[in-house]
Amino acid sequence: MSRGGKTTKIHAIVDGLGNPIYLQLSPGNDADCKVAVDVLSHVPLAGSMVLADRGYDSDEILVYIEDRDAKHTIPPKANRIYQRKCDWWLYKERHLVECFFNKLEHFRRVATRYDKLPQSFFAFVLLASIAILLK
Numbered sequence: 001m002s003r004g005g006k007t008t009k010i011h012a013i014v015d016g017l018g019n020p021i022y023l024q025l026s027p028g029n030d031a032d033c034k035v036a037v038d039v040l041s042h043v044p045l046a047g048s049m050v051l052a053d054r055g056y057d058s059d060e061i062l063v064y065i066e067d068r069d070a071k072h073t074i075p076p077k078a079n080r081i082y083q084r085k086c087d088w089w090l091y092k093e094r095h096l097v098e099c100f101f102n103k104l105e106h107f108r109r110v111a112t113r114y115d116k117l118p119q120s121f122f123a124f125v126l127l128a129s130i131a132i133l134l135k
Contacts, residue, residue, distance in 0.1 A: 018096035045070035
């Protein structure tokens with residue numbers, strides 16, 4: 001999402017029902033895998049399954065998840081030398097986070113990025129997430 005030349009990305013962790021657990025902003029020009037370990041460090045991973053898209057495919061993230069006794073379903077990038085197997089049937093459950101972002105963008109202020117400062121934008125993202133949880 002961008003406005004005024006500044007871009008930000010919203011990183012979200014949702015539960016098995018698509019409810020937000022943790023949200024974080026990052027600069028829009030940073031790769032997703034740069035902030036993934038920081039985002040994952042805010043939730044307990046033991047005994048869980050982490051579903052993520054190809055943007056989060058890095059050895060650092062995979063080792064971080066496995067060290068916390070969790071499993072991962074992250075498709076390998078096309079340029080990987082060793083192509084891991086991916087459970088595509090389980091990967092389909094990742095739609096829950098996409099549905100959350102769809103609900104979040106129903107709030108016009110989030111979708112059009114009216115706020116110029118990242119702090120005020122993130123504050124409204126949190127407020128919209130609370131409204132989503134209360135429905």
